[in-house]
Amino acid sequence: MTAIDEIHKHWDPVIGAYTARVLPGQYYVSAGGDECIGTVLGSCVAACVRDSRLNIGGLNHFMLPGDEGGGSGLSLNRFGAFAMENLINDILKLGGSKTRLEIKLFGGGKIMRGLSDIGQKNIDFVKSFLSLEGYHIAAEDLGGEFSRKILYFPATGKVKVKRLRSVHAATVAQQEASYESKMRNNVAGSIELFD
Amino acid sequence: MKIMVVDDSTAMRNMVIRTIRQAGFDTGDVVQAENGLVALDKIRKDMPDLILADWNMPEMTGIELLQAMNDEGLKTKFGFITTEATAVMREQATAGGARFLISKPFSVESFEKILGAVM
Numbered sequence: 105m106t107a108i109d110e111i112h113k114h115w116d117p118v119i120g121a122y123t124a125r126v127l128p129g130q131y132y133v134s135a136g137g138d139e140c141i142g143t144v145l146g147s148c149v150a151a152c153v154r155d156s157r158l159n160i161g162g163l164n165h166f167m168l169p170g171d172e173g174g175g176s177g178l179s180l181n182r183f184g185a186f187a188m189e190n191l192i193n194d195i196l197k198l199g200g201s202k203t204r205l206e207i208k209l210f211g212g213g214k215i216m217r218g219l220s221d222i223g224q225k226n227i228d229f230v231k232s233f234l235s236l237e238g239y240h241i242a243a244e245d246l247g248g249e250f251s252r253k254i255l256y257f258p259a260t261g262k263v264k265v266k267r268l269r270s271v272h273a274a275t276v277a278q279q280e281a282s283y284e285s286k287m288r289n290n291v292a293g294s295i296e297l298f299d
Numbered sequence: 300m301k302i303m304v305v306d307d308s309t310a311m312r313n314m315v316i317r318t319i320r321q322a323g324f325d326t327g328d329v330v331q332a333e334n335g336l337v338a339l340d341k342i343r344k345d346m347p348d349l350i351l352a353d354w355n356m357p358e359m360t361g362i363e364l365l366q367a368m369n370d371e372g373l374k375t376k377f378g379f380i381t382t383e384a385t386a387v388m389r390e391q392a393t394a395g396g397a398r399f400l401i402s403k404p405f406s407v408e409s410f411e412k413i414l415g416a417v418m
Contacts, residue, residue: 170404186403189308190382193355202357236309294384294402295409297416298393 116140119255126150126165128280129182133162133194134258141258144268145211146251146276147223149184149230152208153191154258155200161258164191167280168222169229184229206261207234209244210254215277223247251276300418301345303330305338305352305361306380315351315380315405322410324418335359339367346375349418354381354388362388365395376417380405 111132116123119140124132126143134141136159143150143165154161170183181187196202209230212223227246234241245252245265255264268276302319306312312331319329330347332338336359338352352361359367365377378399379392392400399413 183404185310185314186382189311189403193382196357197355233310236313295405295413296384296389296400296402297413298398298400 113139121257123255126163128165128167129187131162131164131181131187131191131194133191133198134160135198136160136259138257138259141256142254144251144253144276144279146213146215146280147211147221147226148280149209149211149223149226149246150254150256151188151191151230152210152254152256152258152261152263153195154206154261155195155198155204156206156261157201157204158199159259160198160200161195161206161256161261162191163254163256164188166226169225184226184233188230188233202239205239206242207239208242208256208261208263209246210252210263210265212246213251214247214249215251300325300349301328301330301347303332303338303341303347303350305332305335305350305356305364307333307353307356309333311353318405318407318410319351319414321407322414324410324414335361335364335367338364342368342373342375343371346373349376349378349414351378351380354379354383362391362395365392365397369395378413378417 111124113122113124121138121140123140123142126132126141128148132141141163148165148167150163150165152163164187166184166187167182170185212227214221214223251268253266304312304315316329330341332341334356354361361379377397379397380401382403384400384402398417401409
């Protein structure tokens with residue numbers, strides 16, 4: 105189940121490139137060219153992954169670790185464990201190699217005071233996942249009490265990060281909560297017994 | 300009960316094993332393999348009671364593993380745990396003799412149903 109078909113792209117005259125907007129629970133892989141991939145992160149984490157020789161890659165935007173056995177009826181890519189697998193698999197399908205993956209991590213902010221620190225759980229998960237899989241983290245901007253806007257250029261690996269003020273952080277937190285609520289109604293993960 | 304989990308992701312193998320355990324099945328004797336080729340080598344030496352395999356893996360995919368087992372007359376219970384589950388994949392899986400297909404994200408409940416029915 106790829107989220108690529110649902111991704112909205114637009115021409116950004118400031119950047120001078122088509123930009124794919126990735127929402128929570130989605131991921132996108134650019135097969136080449138000068139495309140930019142953008143997302144806004146609160147407590148969610150995005151992994152920017154590219155093959156450094158082929159100059160192809162993409163990013164995901166996951167909301168929860170999901171490494172404790174997923175929940176039925178929940179959108180696949182909202183969970184880090186599956187979002188990481190899907191993103192990496194799609195890059196490998198385009199000819200990428202596990203030995204050449206350049207991985208950068210962003211997000212995991214603590215933007216809702218008083219609530220459990222989902223951001224830190226996402227950070228702990230993704231670092232543990234990458235360590236277990238034997239991947240090196242090339243760069244990161246994680247944690248802190250703010251949200252972030254990310255613009256990723258897979259062809260070069262360049263990432264632009266803008267830390268957002270608290271007023272924006274509250275909006276991002278509301279959006280993430282809204283997306284999570286919507287995704288609970290999305291049916292994914294089925295079982296099928298053959299005769 | 301000897302179970303083999305075949306997946307190129309260490310994290311995913313750990314998740315599958317943990318979920319089997321949470322579903323109430325004994326995972327004391329779980330064998331792991333990172334692709335179909337490694338799995339086939341282990342199967343030839345010691346046949347598991349059940350194989351849970353990912354579909355997309357380097358070296359040898361899950362369906363290629365099942366086909367290789369059939370070619371060599373290696374018979375045991377076999378199921379897929381996969382992200383993609385197209386009609387063509389289902390046809391290949393059933394034609395190869397797979398007993399089930401679990402789509403990700405999987406849950407403890409889905410494992411209870413499937414493993415309860417198969418074992």
